[in-house]
Amino acid sequence: MTIRHFLTTQDYSRAEIDALLEQAAVFKCSPRGQQLAGKSIALLFFNPSMRTRTSFELGAFQLGGHAIVLAPGKDAWPIEFEVGSVMDGDTEEHIAEVARVLSRYVDLIAVRAFPKFQDWAVDRQDKVIKAFAQYATVPVINMETITHPCQELAHALALKEHLGDLQNRKYVLTWTYHPKPLNTAVANSALLIATKLGMDVTLLCPTPDYVLDERYMAFGRLNVEQNGGSLKVSHDIEEAYAGADVVYAKSWGALPFFGRWEQEKPVREASRHFIVDEAKMALTNHGLFSHCLPLRRNIKATDAVMDSPACIAIDEAENRLHVQKAVMASLIGQG
Numbered sequence: 236m237t238i239r240h241f242l243t244t245q246d247y248s249r250a251e252i253d254a255l256l257e258q259a260a261v262f263k264c265s266p267r268g269q270q271l272a273g274k275s276i277a278l279l280f281f282n283p284s285m286r287t288r289t290s291f292e293l294g295a296f297q298l299g300g301h302a303i304v305l306a307p308g309k310d311a312w313p314i315e316f317e318v319g320s321v322m323d324g325d326t327e328e329h330i331a332e333v334a335r336v337l338s339r340y341v342d343l344i345a346v347r348a349f350p351k352f353q354d355w356a357v358d359r360q361d362k363v364i365k366a367f368a369q370y371a372t373v374p375v376i377n378m379e380t381i382t383h384p385c386q387e388l389a390h391a392l393a394l395k396e397h398l399g400d401l402q403n404r405k406y407v408l409t410w411t412y413h414p415k416p417l418n419t420a421v422a423n424s425a426l427l428i429a430t431k432l433g434m435d436v437t438l439l440c441p442t443p444d445y446v447l448d449e450r451y452m453a454f455g456r457l458n459v460e461q462n463g464g465s466l467k468v469s470h471d472i473e474e475a476y477a478g479a480d481v482v483y484a485k486s487w488g489a490l491p492f493f494g495r496w497e498q499e500k501p502v503r504e505a506s507r508h509f510i511v512d513e514a515k516m517a518l519t520n521h522g523l524f525s526h527c528l529p530l531r532r533n534i535k536a537t538d539a540v541m542d543s544p545a546c547i548a549i550d551e552a553e554n555r556l557h558v559q560k561a562v563m564a565s566l567i568g569q570g
């Protein structure tokens with residue numbers, strides 16, 4: 236039997252995404268169930284987390300299941316991912332054993348593995364989660380690698396709750412300043428889900444160097460072809476915000492500068508004015524604001540925006556719990 240994983244929403248049709256969101260809404264109204272009774276999930280964190288860990292652990296519990304949290308290299312053995320590696324370095328066991336052993340114990344495996352930020356050509360291969368999916372004999376869930384599909388669903392559910400039909404709503408995905416170069420995962424994901432839901436999407440960023448990987452831009456264009464809406468890139472803040480129904484903020488490192496971040500720093504520092512503030516939000520169509528969190532206040536968005544009724548970031552964070560329950564229940568249903 237071919238195993239269905241949840242690695243990217245691009246593997247799921249619009250109808251399947253809608254079904255997951257409908258199931259999540261049901262779980263939101265009725266949080267307890269037995270869909271995971273007697274089942275277990277291993278949550279592997281190669282990077283820190285607050286929301287993802289809490290919502291997955293709690294979600295499994297609320298559906299009668301059990302979650303085991305592991306941090307490879309910290310409380311579990313460091314894992315080797317290279318095929319054919321002569322393992323005389325720091326790694327103690329190979330993914331070929333790890334994924335297959337875990338598959339004998341648990342019914343689902345979820346993985347968070349961020350890029351290394353040294354070479355985008357390597358990071359974009361997403362080797363860690365792909366190796367889990369290759370060797371595991373149970374479904375694998377992406378808890379954020381170079382995309383963040385669980386965040387996508389939580390974001391989409393929050394938007395639907397506040398706006399209803401999202402078709403042709405004006406959606407601005409804006410880069411924001413952060414003192415460190417961050418993962419493009421949430422930005423890639425925002426672009427994927429907003430185009431999948433037929434929105435008119437503007438990717439706003441300081442320079443062409445901050446445009447997202449062509450793989451995700453191409454998926455965005457494909458989604459537009461299939462679902463309507465539109466996708467464009469802008470470097471003009473006023474033009475992008477004008478009439479927006481949704482402003483979604485994220486900071487990310489410019490792909491051409493991976494491994495040479497000191498050279499990116501001047502561009503980043505010159506772009507602090509991309510902060511989401513009241514003046515920019517006033518240009519929108521009474522637009523909603525959101526962010527995946529964690530967020531540095533008064534760096535990415537001002538206190539006034541974060542504390543305004545337009546901010547739905549807390550709703551989005553809550554929805555992580557509901558959508559992940561829908562994903563786990565759906566994958567476990569494969570038998």
Ligand code: CP
Pocket residue numbers: 283284285286287288379386527528529
């Ligand atoms: N948004 C998100 O994934 O939060 P954590 O990094 O806290 O899990």
